Amino acid sequence: MGIARQEALAGYLFIAPAFLVFVVFVAGPMLAAFGFSLYKWDVFRAATFLGLDNYNRLFNDKRFFITFWNTIVYTLLEVPLNLLVALAVAMLINRRLHPALRYFLRTTYFFPVIISFVAVSILWRYLLISDPTFGLINFYFAKLGISPVPWTTSSRWVLRSIVLVNIWKTFGFNLVIFLAGLQNIPRHFYEAAEIDGANFGQKFWHITIPLLTPTIFFALVIEMLHAVQLFDTAYVLTQGGPGDASRPIVMYMYETGFQVFKMGYASAVAVMLFVVVMLLTLLQMRASRAWVYYMGE
């Protein structure tokens, strides 16, 4: 066996475990979902082939579009707000603080990330009870003379409540990413700008942001993928209500599959979600060429 062949074989052997895991646990189920989407199947009895009927039904399903729209609205609210909060706090922490204080703040903000979504949602469910007799936040609002906010009982507020909870829960992750990105920006860029008389805003817009774009892009992609998969918080905090006002597409998919056992239809929803997420990600990748700046390129 030639050296080139041995090297190739070694390389493929090294990637084989990861590749196998990908095929079995990612690609396989994805393909299976595509297969199931062509059937009527309730998991108890043999499936019936429907062809594309599930997809036809999907395009006439009002709730599919409502829940999809909820997911889009949530994503458009949560992702930019989350990144803005994380960036703002990262910049505050990145200032010349005592290392112990910086470590403390970083740990404090990161702490909610390690708590499960369900535990966080249960906790917030109690905080966000709309009635000030039982809801802690509205209780203090009432003390301050502020009208109670119908956090979970009004369709105007309910998605915002989920956004609030999820930003509290996850912005610490982006904070750490931004902090790492900020610390990678060479100091001499700022020193040179200061010599030229640049103020804070100029340094921020012309040095920090451009050099942070790869980090922002990474955080944006990851956060968007998280956002479109919204499930736990909505399921525990609002159960998708009132009505369908806070029901995301993944929850609709779960309910269709595991509560009413329409696995074929739920798989069709999953396939559509996959297509949309893939298109969005490709769009982001393509658009990134226009605004992401990599040092050294």
Add this chain to the structure above:
Amino acid sequence: MSAKRLNRRDFLMTTGTVTGATLLAACAAPPAPQAADESGSDSDEMAEVVTLEFLYFGSAAMGENFDPIIAQWNEDHPTIQVKKTVVGGMTWGEYAQKVAVMIASGQDLDIIRMAIEGLRMFASKEIIHPIDDWIQRDGDKLDFGEFLEDVSPFFFEAGSYQGKQYGIPLAFNMMSVWYNTTIFEENGIDRPADDWTYDDFLAIATQLTQPPDQWGWVPWIGWFVGVIPHAFAYDTSPLTPDWNAANTGDPKFIEMMQFRQDLIHEYGVAPEVGAGENPRQKFFTGKVGMVPDMRNMVLEGTKAGFTDWDHVPWPQKYAQKYEVGTGFYCIPLESKHPEEAWQFMSTVVTGRAIAERKASIGYANQSRRSVSTDPDLYAIGPTHFAWVYEAVDAGMAQHAPSPPDYPEIEAIVNRYQASILSNEVSAEEGCLAAHDEIEEVIARREPGVTGM
């Protein structure tokens, strides 16, 4: 032999073939569950030890109540051992869905605790055993025969589908109005009469409401705990009496939902609640006069140190009917040991087994009349308890509607109920929209599937 270089193309072709095969497999019809092994794996001559998988629904504390019975059984039956798994922290409907998924994914289960909410779904999908032959065979055995005589036929009716019996009734819950005895006393209000009306109820709720410190009533968004007890009092239901058609468009149903909306937004005697909020926990704070609830509140309340309670039958509007949900033991069709499972099930309902878990009896209404009316066993919990079984015997109990498509119908009603109680839609608009959606669900029933 010439060595062929393994290049990227070869690798991709190989993996493409594997992936393609997976795709083909995926596109093939998903498998139907295998039929249970009729011969049974325990037919060997040797005394093989059989382990029965018993799935119990309830809190860990309630599950522990069964331990003495199981320990005794395991000692008495060395070749039939019972292993209990407790599942809790969800509604009966969610539990039924979980069990269905467990069975579909091939998990071994021999005895499952099931409520009326899931029984017909399971029966219609043929995933639990009809038990008529066993009841017939063992009906004249001393202990089991005594059990059959002691249980109201109402509870057996709850466990039947299309004329076949699928579950042994174990316990039940009746929705009633639970009130804070201290708050009632402080406000000079006596225990309402058993035949009190919605006008009485509204008057008391109004008197007890002192926002923001105290509410007269806290509603519950849900099927069993929310909409059904009110519907029965209004002599209506979300489904027709045979559970074969939608009925939320019924003027009485709309009137009932309007009243529930008005309790919050017109009369101001109840707070707005979000889906998933539980009035029971609010009741335990001592800031609520009355809540809709059931006997299984007793365990939670006792643990929380709250015992300022009593309960009274649901008030009447056009009818004096009380909602009941019954719990059963069932045997999955996939069980490899149905005979042994039946032996266990028919033993734990006997008088001896009941005596063994005497301390925990009062945490639920037992299907046995002699137990449910025994003051010794019901010393914990509210003072008044005997009226519950008396109402069953008097024909005032009515089964919670639970057709085979219950999960889907419940979800529709709960969705619109939340919107109505939040004043997002009018009662009429919500009820009519729910009506149309329920009709669509029922129209999609498989041939041969009926409501009850």
